[in-house]
Amino acid sequence: MFKTGCPYGTHRVLEPKGALPQGAWKIDNTMEIYDNEILVDVDVLNIDAASFTQIRRAAGDDREKIAAVMLDIVAKRGKHHNPVTGSGGMFIGRVAQIGPALQDETDLKVGDKIASLVSLSLTPLHIERIKKIHLEKDQVVIEGQAVLFASGLYAVLPPDLPERLALAVLDVAGAPAQTARLVHPGDTVLVVGGGGKSGLLCLYEAKKRAGVTGRVIGIGSGANSCTRMRETGLAGTVLQVSATDPLAVLKAVEEATGGRLADLTINCVNVPGTEMASILATKEGGTIYFFSMATSFTAAALGAEGVGKDVRMLIGNGYAKGHAQIALQVLRESKVLRELFERLYA
């Protein structure tokens, strides 16, 4: 008999009561699933970089001490939610059991190899044994199990792509998926920070969706970033200018577009202070999609008002339906991006 669970996993919150699993101090990591949960045999934990660095420092890079810290976190919290950094990571594993309430709602089969796309900071985890610690890759090989809630996101790892390459792309899957939705044929699309990982995926989707009547412009501050955009051929125009200099960006985009500016601007730059450049470079009535986690809500809201710019500004949602398939498909369609990503991230 299975117990009935909440789709957000609140049935496993032990303290404080009323919290969601991510906000909770401690969750129940009993590996007996509820009717709408998925049990996974975990092979690898990809610990969030900030969290793993903190643990390595605290343990003086001693593998036994690192293992002890990790086991202690999970024993205390029921999840690998680093209490110092507040961050988690993701896991890779094989599906062991699917709750009966989910049987008709998922294509997943027992034995499928999946990566979790929700954070370890909200995932019930049990570690039987730590088998190996890869210091340089933020990876820990374990014997253990984890639970995915009904609302939990995951991706089946594709047989045709190397695992590390797939993981690198899945990490930013929301960006190309949202780009695919927002770009219309004929649009002038500006990708700020187009030479980075998410930026290049966005350039690819933008070029594909804007089509022959559209136009894709990439902005990068460094020479390497601009070279990547040029060599992949994904940006029709590449502008080397710092996104923290709004007037320089405005001038460059005005010149490149004959003063018409961008219909859609996608901001993928992970540095603070790039909101105004995005706002000024976008035409009246246009749209700005902020995927950068360094975005300041108030800088964007007050900045647009201060210059009287009537633009639609979107908060980047890391999830969009089908985002994993869309992101992985880019690597199948684009030989040049696959080669570049294999060199940089695999």
Add this chain to the structure above:
Amino acid sequence: MFKTGCPYGTHRVLEPKGALPQGAWKIDNTMEIYDNEILVDVDVLNIDAASFTQIRRAAGDDREKIAAVMLDIVAKRGKHHNPVTGSGGMFIGRVAQIGPALQDETDLKVGDKIASLVSLSLTPLHIERIKKIHLEKDQVVIEGQAVLFASGLYAVLPPDLPERLALAVLDVAGAPAQTARLVHPGDTVLVVGGGGKSGLLCLYEAKKRAGVTGRVIGIGSGANSCTRMRETGLAGTVLQVSATDPLAVLKAVEEATGGRLADLTINCVNVPGTEMASILATKEGGTIYFFSMATSFTAAALGAEGVGKDVRMLIGNGYAKGHAQIALQVLRESKVLRELFERLYA
């Protein structure tokens, strides 16, 4: 002969070079206008509440000392941009001169009484004399002049509405204007913080646009707020629940909608930690409009991903074309809101 100015007023930035007027330490407040500027004889400064409180404290509520502090700020910066709080305020005045490049682009006439809708923190200002300081109203009556850039927003004060009432509504004009754009006939609209100033204006627009086939639900944490929503009749359903409790909000909205949740959620609550309640209460594929300045970009972005919710999330832009007319029109159309606002804000 007029000099040619930049629409964003960068031609008046003295230091640091390359900044926009708001980010600049000092701007040129010479009251000789460029070809695309508007000169205004200023009657009243509405100092931002945080700024005025700071000045009052520093001056020990002594009117002469307050005047000295204000004159000193403007002498040093060319604008009333409080260096301690970083905030400004707005002005009321009469149009004195319109630059020739703007003559065909504006309906404004010399002599029109206007309120500025951009911050004093970016507005060139010259104070001839401080005539009166209203301590309790954050208002200072002056003899002086100010300059509006081509991109600067303003509203002509309507002859049929009391000045203080118009100002109170203009202060949040973006909220009802954006609501008017986002609501479709038949929508279920949730207004979080519907009993506040911007919330009530949003409720009005939501009810009007959703129409007889739609539905408007207001959420408030306090009894007074809920009473205001009920007495105005603007929300068909009023739920008293705290927006910082996501599960309680989810449960209340599920019950009220038979599990269908909201097509559009408008967040007007100026307290932190209300992102998750807005995300959970909105249906898959729905839209959330964050008007609250207390919104955290990362809490919204990571929160939606954490619960696997595919929702469109918008950053509230304080400006939308025609926002002043839309907001003032609400007070003409709604007798009950006009009476309530006259009691609360005029």
